[in-house]
Amino acid sequence: MKATTVVFGILMHNWFCIKMGFFPTLKEVIARPSLLLSPAEISRIFMAKLWAGGFGDGIDEAGRSTKEHLITPNAYGSVLDLGAGHGHTTLYLDHAKVTRYIALEPNVNMHPLLRKAAFDAGYHESDGSFVLLPCGAEETSKILAALDSKPVDTIVSVLTLCSVPGPQKAIHNLVRDVLAPGGIFLLYEHVLSHRSDVAWWQRFCTPLWVYVMDGCRLDCPTDIYCADLEVEDDNGVMSSPWKEKELWGQVDEPEEHLLWHQVGKFVKN
Ligand SMILES: C[S@@+](CC[C@H](N)C(=O)[O-])C[C@H]1O[C@@H](n2cnc3c(N)ncnc32)[C@H](O)[C@@H]1O
Numbered sequence: 381m382k383a384t385t386v387v388f389g390i391l392m393h394n395w396f397c398i399k400m401g402f403f404p405t406l407k408e409v410i411a412r413p414s415l416l417l418s419p420a421e422i423s424r425i426f427m428a429k430l431w432a433g434g435f436g437d438g439i440d441e442a443g444r445s446t447k448e449h450l451i452t453p454n455a456y457g458s459v460l461d462l463g464a465g466h467g468h469t470t471l472y473l474d475h476a477k478v479t480r481y482i483a484l485e486p487n488v489n490m491h492p493l494l495r496k497a498a499f500d501a502g503y504h505e506s507d508g509s510f511v512l513l514p515c516g517a518e519e520t521s522k523i524l525a526a527l528d529s530k531p532v533d534t535i536v537s538v539l540t541l542c543s544v545p546g547p548q549k550a551i552h553n554l555v556r557d558v559l560a561p562g563g564i565f566l567l568y569e570h571v572l573s574h575r576s577d578v579a580w581w582q583r584f585c586t587p588l589w590v591y592v593m594d595g596c597r598l599d600c601p602t603d604i605y606c607a608d609l610e611v612e613d614d615n616g617v618m619s620s621p622w623k624e625k626e627l628w629g630q631v632d633e634p635e636e637h638l639l640w641h642q643v644g645k646f647v648k649n
Contacts, residue, residue: 401430420594427594428489431466439539440468443568443641446630447472447538450566450643457533458482460558462517463540465490467497475502482532484513484523487594517541518550520557531560538568541602543595548605555621556611559648565606567644572601575635582638603627603642623649 405426409415415422430436440447451472457479461469464483473481481503483494491512495505503510515522517540535554541547559565573579582598590597607627610618624647633641 400433400435401426404429404433419591423592423594424487425489426592428487431490432493436466436468440471443538443630446568446641446643450568450645451536454564454566454645455534455536456564457560458530459534459536460484460523460532462535462537462554463543464494465540466493467495467501469536469538470497470501470503473501478534480509480511482511482513482527484515484517486514486516488514516550517544517554518546520550520553523554523558527558531558531563533560533563535559535563535565537566537602539570541567541569541605542571542597542600543593545595547600547602551602551605551609552611555609555648561648563648565644565646565648567603567606567642567646569600569602569642569644570598570639571603571642572599573635573638573640578636578638578640585638598638603644606644606646621648622646 405422408425408429409422415425447469451469452474455473456477459469459473459478459480460482461467462484464485467483470481481498481501483498485491485494491514495510495512498504498510498512505512511526513523513526515526517523517537535558541551544550555565573582579599586598607625609621611621612618625644626646627642627644629635630641630643
């Protein structure tokens, strides 16, 4: 596919996003002009409005069969959902196997709908089966403190690692400290393309994209960070923490896509 087609695609995508999030965000800024002093908060509000305005449901629908294949048969025990957004992951949790849903979501504007999704899926804060962590995935010590240092059985990351500052270190610390031995890491992310022409456009578009989409980068090879991960063992030797690792692409996705996805299942030693 020609580069111009790729760029046209992303412009259309951006226009679609802007239409859904822009006017509700503008309304909020007019009501609270002090927001103009905090562009990062405007970006978070934009993201929450966009996700609530049907965009989140559309993205979920597009990834439904991937998530049904990835999350439903594999997630078990206590599940930590990184960047839980509006809780779409709850739609794929098998309640017979998932005893606790721990939603990590730093954008508090997303919390009301996230709480509702957890409640609708049968996870409640009152009995401890639902926990909401208002911090970033990179804040491992806060996560561990909130969980009383109890590691989780499953970590799910759906379209989130692209927004995490220092994703390589965050993945390392989450796997080393937060994921239990034998636990499973499930990943469904848009990543840096393996095609150099598409990767060029991803890098070109990222400076604007990151600003509008609350820190989301198009050029993040988080699939590689997970697959090639090494952690230090008890003897100080660096080695792979995985006893099983599997990476695959999204079915029927053209490889020219700027939001090119990879799906991964990693089982910890
Ligand atoms: C594209 S949305 C995906 C939401 C959800 N996982 C889903 O599939 O619908 C990215 C999410 O990552 C969250 N996020 C942003 N920075 C983050 C960070 N440092 N750590 C964890 N999540 C973050 C955003 O607030 C947002 O909810």
